Amino acid sequence: MLGSIDLIIIFVMLALMLGLGNLFSRSVAHTDDFYLANRAMPVTLVICSLAATNMSMYNFISEAGQAAHQGVSIIWHEWTGNMAFAFCGLFIMPGFRRLNLTTIPEFMGMRYGGKAHSITAVMYALKSAGKLGLGMYLGALTGYVLVPQINFYWWLLIFTTVVGIYTFQGGMISVIFADVAQFILILIATLIGYTFVAAQVGWMPGIFEKSSADFVNFVPPAGKFDYKFIIAILFLGINAFCCDQGMIQRSFGSKNVKTLVVAMVLVGIILTPVNPFHFFAGLAAPLLNANAASMNPDAVMTQLYKSSIPTVFMGIFISGLIASQLSGVSAEINAGATVVAKDIWQRLRRTEPSGTEKLRFSRYMTIAMTMLMVFFALVSKFSGRSVVDNFLSLVGIFDTPIFVVAIIYGLKGSRINEQGAIAGYLGGAAVGLAAITVCQIYQIPDFLWWITVSAFLGSLIITPLVSRFFAPPDKEQVAKIRLSDKGTEEEWYRIIPRSLPGKITLGVIIAGGAIFFLGIVIGGMGSMHASLFAVGGMVIYFAGCATRLLFK
């Protein structure tokens, strides 16, 4: 139940977030401060920042709501994301970090050329705006369901004002410090939410005993979140953590390559035992509310928490929920503003802007992204689709082709030229868009699989085909990127370990991954042991990743 004390707690938290932006505005002296927190963040801050960005109301409300409707297998949305965190940290991001980049469009410009830079920047700005809209819509909707005294539009205004002001003032520095406070609040809210819900159904043993066998099957052979979904979402997780601007900007803010690798592996490991709290609460929803199956999946959990958590705890819980949403939204606002300012505006100018001009324009772009966010939040409200469906479609279409072009062909390959990259990127997105249209017309439940496979194969085939008709890329530029990806002999970290124990840990990672995939495959064939193999494989994989950090 919600009392006056809860409202006071919520508004005190919002006021503190505003104060944080003001506090850090004095530390922002130039654009690297604003975009990347001066590339000086230690491990703890990078962990908190990445984790807070990865956890939002989307986990508490939308994904858990899908668990209430479809069963526990949607948990792989997060668990494969955690595996992807460690994978990107160990195998992809070190090469990027050594290039001292700020954005992915910047990398596209460095690897392929100016046109690839511009087109990617426009696509990124569009994607950022769409993601922001979804995030803010979910925030305002949840605020309204929890505190109906304040309507949806007022919540939209309150959240927009708070997050807009602290991102405008303090840039990435205040975003990262706000993330830390928000991550702690998110964890506390996770504890509170699960405890009060699980206590009513006999805790974890009760949830599993009372739920049907299909509902607690981690790798189902059919359905919306079946074995194909798990493969697709693992791939999208890898795409997101090395190509999503909000994520990589946090990674690039790390002090050095070591900080980045350690932080990304530890984030994956820390979040894995935390995620089930949200999803298992989702499984409890149909046990406590007979109407859960027929309710809007984005509203099931809000109603459940509202009826389960007592006053005072409710205020803290809602604060955590709001904090989780604001961290994701602020990251995306900063990311969108960075791309527009650095990759579009600065490149359109004939003269090099001064440091003060750059900083001022970046702040104006923060306001512009905030306004776009409100627009897309209203579009989301009237779209009639669930947040999970909209989000997965967006990342499937935008992230898959950029991963193919930037990472597979750009960072790891050397033959593709600018024309091939542009055609592959736009072509892959167009194929993904066509796939989603077909899935909608024919009401195909496993749409994510088809969107991801279509966009992936589209860009994978179009890129080299078009590339063949044009001149090869600049050899020097390609060699510089290949060298950065490889690392030098003196560096602490190399993708292929130098020491024998390091090589053994790499073997453990590969073995864990193989057992995980075996679990997914036998799950597709309806095996009873699929869950054991998939979860066990994941645990072995993480054990390998953690020990990999100990050896050269």
Next chain:
Amino acid sequence: MLRFYEIFSYLFLITTIVLISIGAVRAFHDFILGKHHEEQK
């Protein structure tokens, strides 16, 4: 088994909250003192 996992998860979550809070306070303290700017100079 599930009961054991639940207790482990609770302990893990509480320990994470405590460790992250300590780390955050230290980082905040260092930042306010401007250490990272000094190091760069």
